[in-house]
Amino acid sequence: MTLAMELRDVRVRYGPLEALHGVRLPVPAGALTVLLGRNGSGRTSVLRALAGTVLPASGSVLLHGRDVSRLQAQKRARLGVCFVPDVGAVHGSLTVRENLELASAGGDFDRALDGFPALRPLLGRTAGTLSGGEQRMLAVSRALLTPAGVVLLDEPAQGMAPAVADRAHRLLKGLDAAVVVAEQRLPQALTQGPGAPVVVHELRRGSVVFSGEPGELDPAGSGPPDASGPP
Known part of the structure; x- marks a missing residue:
């Protein structure tokens, strides 16, 4: 199995609080x-450690075998890591069109509009005036347009209507990249139909308890039937 990225014994701390335990x-x-877990389980911290928006207190982060543990997010982005956070993933002062143009190569963003037709009539709108679900559609479009080899998304379908959320997950499954998605529960659309194989990791209290x-x-979408561990 070829790895695009890897965390090795990574600990992440926010002040005195340790969010990831090796x-x-x-x-x-x-x-x-797919990273599964409740709020506070460590899912977002794993994404941040991979993206470089937080640096590990100990352990290593590898990108295609290269140790990037001390590289900031901007430098990892130049190496092909795209991070779509749960908030602040769009440029609120720019229009939808301008957001898509920034994310696309050569200004061609038809793929995003094909994936999310509801964005087409919103092209002239300022992104900050969109609803939460519309902003998430725009944010996920960044992942559809990016040439990155690793795409990290934190709850990409949050606020979307169920049918739109299913479409978003199917589009992500079809990306030609190593995709990491953080979710509270496993979306059915990720387990059905064609596309990339799916691997699941469940986190609880900063540790991986199931892979x-x-x-x-x-x-219930939480661990194997005989899983043991803290509630």
Whole structure:
């Protein structure tokens, strides 16, 4: 299995609080990795550690085998890492068209509009005036347009209507990149139809408590049927 990125024994601290406790997590190339867990479980901290918006207190972050643990987010972005956070993922003072032009190569953003037709009549609107779901559509469009080899998204479908959320997840599954998505529960659209294979990791209290395939999860979408560990 070829890895696009990897966390090795990574600890992340915010002041006196340790959010990740020696996490080991592979990000396979050509696969979609889903990070599951409740708020506060460490999902977002894993994405931030991969993206470089936080640097590990200890442990290593590898990008295509290269140690990038001390590289800031801007430098990792130049190496092909795209991060779509849960908030602040669009330029609120720019129009939808300008946001898409910034994200696209050569100004061609038809792929985003094909994926999210509802954005087409909003092209002249300022992004900051959009609803929460519309802003998430615009944010996910960044992932559809980017040439990055690693795409990290924190709750990409938050605020979207169910049908639009399903479409967003199917589009992400079809990306030609190593995709990492943080979700509270496993979206069904990620487990159905064609696209990249899906790997699931569940986090609780800053540690990975389950790693496997979607079919190994219990019906509630949280760990295998015989999983043990803290609630």
